[in-house]
Amino acid sequence: MSLRNAARAFPTMLRIGFSEALAYRAELLIWVVSTTMPLIMMALWTAVARDAPVGRYGTQGFVGYFLATFVVRQLTGSWAAWQINFEVRQGTLAMRLLRPISPLWAYAAENLGAMPMRLLVAVPVALLSVAAVGRAAVPQTAWGWPVLLLAIFGGWLITFLANVAIGTMVFFMESSQKLMDVWLVLFFVFSGYMYPVELFPPVLRAVADWLPFRYQIGLPVEVMTGAHGLAETLGLLARQWMWIFLLGVFSFTLWRRGVRRFAAYGG
Secondary structure, eight states: OOHHHHHHHHHHHHHHHHHHHHHTHHHHHHHHHTTOHHHHHHHHHHHHTTTSOBTTBOHHHHHHHHHHHHHHHHHHOOOHHHHHHHHHHHTTHHHHHTSSSOHHHHHHHHHHHTHHHHHHHHHHHHHHHHHHHOGGGSOOSTTHHHHHHHHHHHHHHHHHHHHHHHHHGGGTSSOSHHHHHHHHHHHHHHSSSSSOGGGSOHHHHHHHHTSSGGGTTHHHHHHHTTOSOHHHHHHHHHHHHHHHHHHHHHHHHHHHHHHTTOOOOOO
8 A cells, every 4th residue: 555545544543542531541541550660759859859859850840740750651652563463373364465555654553542531640740740740840831732642642753663663573583572572771871861961971861862762751851841942852853853863764674674584373
């Protein structure tokens, strides 16, 4: 199917993805509960900052940062690696390959189709952040809002494409689950999910600036809390979209080569 026809079919696939998210809302709720680590880290860091600020963060700063982290995590999550790994090992990917559209479009639609359900969780937390922190919880400039939307979408794209690349490795090995575990460990350390990246020592921060993890969570959170000026934000945004391009080329190439190795048998 051409890109034009895939784009035409995508709205219908989004509606199907939303219906699935609605049907499996209990699983989605469990996933939301499993992403409450920022709230735990908020309690820890605000206790640390009670006597003296840590870097530029006081207690209010940490509250705003970690509530924003929780919101961004809800909007940039993806589970494509687990889907691909399961469907290849079970052979059910064969059913998707029989359809006249790439399974990658279907995985993307299923992830994005759940967005309204995720907003039901994210929006109240964002409003709570505004009530607790005030205007500092959201962009205070006219350019901040569109850049925030772009950074969140970019964060989701990096997460989704990394999931596709790691999930596709199941074509070449018994399971890609361990690779995903390694990715998640690096994500927890370098993404800003458990602490602001700017609290790293200078050497580690320079490393984090060139890894993709910061652009999944840290950059959208920094844009939301107004941590940077326009010039620095655009520079970080350029690095984010550089990673999207690199991961896109890598994951699509890997997928095409991996599908050629796929075989399913059934009775």
